[in-house]
Amino acid sequence: MVTITEIAEALGITPSTVSRALNGSPRVKPSTREAVEKMAAEMGYERNVVASNLRRGRSDIVGIIVPRINREFFSSVIGGAEKVLNEAGLSVLICQTLERFDAEVRALRTLRNNRVSGVILSHAIESRDGSHVAEILGDQIPLVQFDRVFSELPGAKVVNDNFQGAYAATKHLIEQGYRRIGTLAGYMTSEAYVQRLEGYRAALADASLEPAAEFVDTIIPETGREAALQALAAGCDALYSAGDFSALGAIQALQEKGVRIPEDFGIVGTANESFTALMSPSLSSLALKASDIGRAAARAFLDGASDGETVIPMELIIRQSSNKNNLWQK
Amino acid sequence: MVTITEIAEALGITPSTVSRALNGSPRVKPSTREAVEKMAAEMGYERNVVASNLRRGRSDIVGIIVPRINREFFSSVIGGAEKVLNEAGLSVLICQTLERFDAEVRALRTLRNNRVSGVILSHAIESRDGSHVAEILGDQIPLVQFDRVFSELPGAKVVNDNFQGAYAATKHLIEQGYRRIGTLAGYMTSEAYVQRLEGYRAALADASLEPAAEFVDTIIPETGREAALQALAAGCDALYSAGDFSALGAIQALQEKGVRIPEDFGIVGTANESFTALMSPSLSSLALKASDIGRAAARAFLDGASDGETVIPMELIIRQSSNKNNLWQK
DNA sequence: GCAATTTGTGCAAACGTTTGTATCTTTGTC
DNA sequence: GACAAAGATACAAACGTTTGCACAAATTGC
Numbered sequence: 001m002v003t004i005t006e007i008a009e010a011l012g013i014t015p016s017t018v019s020r021a022l023n024g025s026p027r028v029k030p031s032t033r034e035a036v037e038k039m040a041a042e043m044g045y046e047r048n049v050v051a052s053n054l055r056r057g058r059s060d061i062v063g064i065i066v067p068r069i070n071r072e073f074f075s076s077v078i079g080g081a082e083k084v085l086n087e088a089g090l091s092v093l094i095c096q097t098l099e100r101f102d103a104e105v106r107a108l109r110t111l112r113n114n115r116v117s118g119v120i121l122s123h124a125i126e127s128r129d130g131s132h133v134a135e136i137l138g139d140q141i142p143l144v145q146f147d148r149v150f151s152e153l154p155g156a157k158v159v160n161d162n163f164q165g166a167y168a169a170t171k172h173l174i175e176q177g178y179r180r181i182g183t184l185a186g187y188m189t190s191e192a193y194v195q196r197l198e199g200y201r202a203a204l205a206d207a208s209l210e211p212a213a214e215f216v217d218t219i220i221p222e223t224g225r226e227a228a229l230q231a232l233a234a235g236c237d238a239l240y241s242a243g244d245f246s247a248l249g250a251i252q253a254l255q256e257k258g259v260r261i262p263e264d265f266g267i268v269g270t271a272n273e274s275f276t277a278l279m280s281p282s283l284s285s286l287a288l289k290a291s292d293i294g295r296a297a298a299r300a301f302l303d304g305a306s307d308g309e310t311v312i313p314m315e316l317i318i319r320q321s322s323n324k325n326n327l328w329q330k
Numbered sequence: 331m332v333t334i335t336e337i338a339e340a341l342g343i344t345p346s347t348v349s350r351a352l353n354g355s356p357r358v359k360p361s362t363r364e365a366v367e368k369m370a371a372e373m374g375y376e377r378n379v380v381a382s383n384l385r386r387g388r389s390d391i392v393g394i395i396v397p398r399i400n401r402e403f404f405s406s407v408i409g410g411a412e413k414v415l416n417e418a419g420l421s422v423l424i425c426q427t428l429e430r431f432d433a434e435v436r437a438l439r440t441l442r443n444n445r446v447s448g449v450i451l452s453h454a455i456e457s458r459d460g461s462h463v464a465e466i467l468g469d470q471i472p473l474v475q476f477d478r479v480f481s482e483l484p485g486a487k488v489v490n491d492n493f494q495g496a497y498a499a500t501k502h503l504i505e506q507g508y509r510r511i512g513t514l515a516g517y518m519t520s521e522a523y524v525q526r527l528e529g530y531r532a533a534l535a536d537a538s539l540e541p542a543a544e545f546v547d548t549i550i551p552e553t554g555r556e557a558a559l560q561a562l563a564a565g566c567d568a569l570y571s572a573g574d575f576s577a578l579g580a581i582q583a584l585q586e587k588g589v590r591i592p593e594d595f596g597i598v599g600t601a602n603e604s605f606t607a608l609m610s611p612s613l614s615s616l617a618l619k620a621s622d623i624g625r626a627a628a629r630a631f632l633d634g635a636s637d638g639e640t641v642i643p644m645e646l647i648i649r650q651s652s653n654k655n656n657l658w659q660k
Numbered sequence: 661g662c663a664a665t666t667t668g669t670g671c672a673a674a675c676g677t678t679t680g681t682a683t684c685t686t687t688g689t690c
Numbered sequence: 691g692a693c694a695a696a697g698a699t700a701c702a703a704a705c706g707t708t709t710g711c712a713c714a715a716a717t718t719g720c
Contacts (some may be wrong), residue, residue: 052676
């Protein structure tokens with residue numbers, strides 16, 4: 001591996017000048033800069049980033065910590081952030097916590113010890129507050145939180161507009177002619193689900209309708225099945241589900257009962273999981289705009305934005321499961 | 331940030347002894363080791379890994395390069411590898427190429443410049459050979475390839491037993507009583523798909539059956555739909571698909587034609603994508619055992635295994651779409 | 661009890677870069 | 691032509707660790 005010292009020797013100058021030349025310092029004469037660049041290219045020089053990081057006290061790496069990388073949402077966030085950061089000359093170090101608190105702590109330590117220049121984070125379910133983050137990162141390393149955020153922590157935050165999204169999804173069901181609309185609301189320990197529930201209620205209230213049924217539970221197919229049957233018994237003709245998996249379970253349970261979707265019953269899910277487009281009937285879903293969130297988080301870091309909260313609108317994807325009036329094909 | 335020098339001063343010894351104590355060198359007296367450890371804990375010392383990496387010439391990071399992290403297969407491989415490597419005290423740096431050659435080159439450079447102690451790699455589609463890998467990594471950084479491998483490159487390789495898997499899937503269809511079995515074979519530029527086609531043919535041959543139809547095309551829902559209709563017209567009663575997405579398309583097309591699955595027609599897909607369990611009928615699929623591959627790749631790296639090829643068996647997951655005789659519920 | 665060995669520490673030089681300060685060279689001004 | 695200012699480069703120290711070698715003290719063998 002060739003070093004700047006070798007380049008300096010080859011040119012009869014000193015390593016410091018070579019360093020400055022390669023880093024675009026205005027303190028070196030254009031002609032020597034060119035000579036250095038030429039020689040560096042010739043000798044196949046590449047900066048030893050480890051040495052550089054040691055000297056500078058930080059690296060050009062941004063750490064991204066997510067609960068799981070195999071979730072459409074998180075991998076898309078990473079994709080969006082990576083693109084913006086790469087364009088800015090930064091690399092990305094991805095860590096997954098598998099929803100575990102101790103893994104989150106470990107990841108934060110690893111990142112800090114590698115002197116990353118920033119951390120983009122969505123918390124593990126097991127994390128109940130942000131004290132560990134503050135403790136580990138200190139105030140040296142900028143933090144950007146997204147989706148699952150703790151408001152007590154400093155730094156930028158990027159979140160979905162869950163209220164607006166759920167409002168739009170519910171309004172869509174109303175416009176399709178459904179009248180007794182229930183919801184599968186998710187667990188209320190997460191801010192996002194609370195806001196979705198509120199958006200649902202607000203849309204109904206604005207249309208002078210009453211919530212027909214509210215099921216507060218985890219968002220998995222089984223709870224969806226059960227809730228759907230109860231909703232049916234209670235006379236519901238539509239459901240807004242705060243998750244796609246529970247919506248899937250609901251559809252399966254209803255189909256087994258011979259309920260026609262969307263003619264007799266409308267359903268909208270949330271998250272736009274990849275399977276929603278593949279089902280039959282395909283599932284209308286409130287998409288999270290994950291790439292936008294990733295991009296926004298990366299930009300917030302690059303801009304050094306402190307403490308601001310960026311709210312990303314959600315997008316309603318209308319497919320068969322709620323398209324009673326056949327607005328268009330999807 | 332506290333340094334070993336500060337610990338040394340606090341104890342009236344030298345940094346070198348502190349370093350040796352913390353690294354478990356046998357050259358330090360147990361009593362001083364304990365004193366150092368106690369003081370380090372008290373002062374909240376954590377090793378500056380950047381400095382350590384510079385001095386040692388390498389880091390405790392293993393790079394993993396995959397085409398995309400949002401594929402069930404790749405994220406599971408990463409998960410498996412991560413677990414094994416973390417237990418060995420190594421961190422993981424994940425890069426995605428989005429199937430692009432230049433991104434693969436960039437990723438390799440980043441990893442080498444960060445002095446990773448090894449690279450675990452599955453190639454981008456755009457990569458036609460492995461010369462760039464050899465050139466960038468040299469013979470200093472060990473390489474482990476998985477799934478998409480170039481045999482000309484040195485180092486360990488971990489692959490699926492595609493032949494065995496496709497053989498088992500086809501045999502299963504035969505055992506279920508299907509007789510005119512076709513296949514959706516995938517594109518033949520990939521070794522994996524070639525082997526699956528061969529496994530399919532071998533199973534038929536061993537049962538004295540003829541291939542009823544072979545569709546060589548990309549593995550997406552649309553080609554699956556089309557192929558299924560042609561297969562139906564040709565009198566097929568079953569299909570082995572080298573991908574789940576094309577199997578999904580096939581099922582949808584057949585259902586629209588009123589064909590009952592699995593009574594009239596059996597289908598087995600490949601990859602065990604998450605949606606296969608969610609469909610109705612649920613899709614039997616040949617699972618790739620991604621975690622096993624990840625674990626095997628990590629172990630191959632840790633063992634310093636050179637040049638060996640590890641073949642991981644595939645696992646047939648029987649669900650409704652091929653379960654004509656109702657062997658068991660799934 | 662002396663030499664030979666083992667055991668435990670210290671010393672100092674790396675690893676390759678960056679950067680504050682000093683030094684040297686050029687240019688411009690009167 | 692002298693002097694100041696600016697422009698360009700050199701010097702040297704630092705970043706925090708690791709590690710070969712030297713050295714002292716403690717242990718062993720005869």
